[in-house]
Amino acid sequence: MPAHPRPDDDPRPQPPECPNNDDCCHSGCDPCIFDLYDEEYGRYRTALAAWEAREAERQTQVAAKPAAGAAGSAEPPHGKASRQSH
Secondary structure, three states, rough: OOOOOOEEEEEOOOOOOOOHHHHHOOOOOOOHHHHHHHHHHHHHHHHHHHHHHHHHHHHHHHHHHHHHHHHHOOOOOHHHHHOOOO
């Protein structure tokens, strides 16, 4: 299993849907639907923070790849070949 999944395999977490006031029965249930929402929202925030860290790592890796590829290029730097051919 790869250390960093591809972005298609690691979608951004979506926030839970907030219940409407009419979704609550107002009878003092324990847990109330809003308590359950608060718990789910806390899990969402944790998952989002972890995803953002993975995404930042992916972006760092993507940014580093072109620089590494350019350094290993067999072509001479721009302008050098034209000076040598004169």
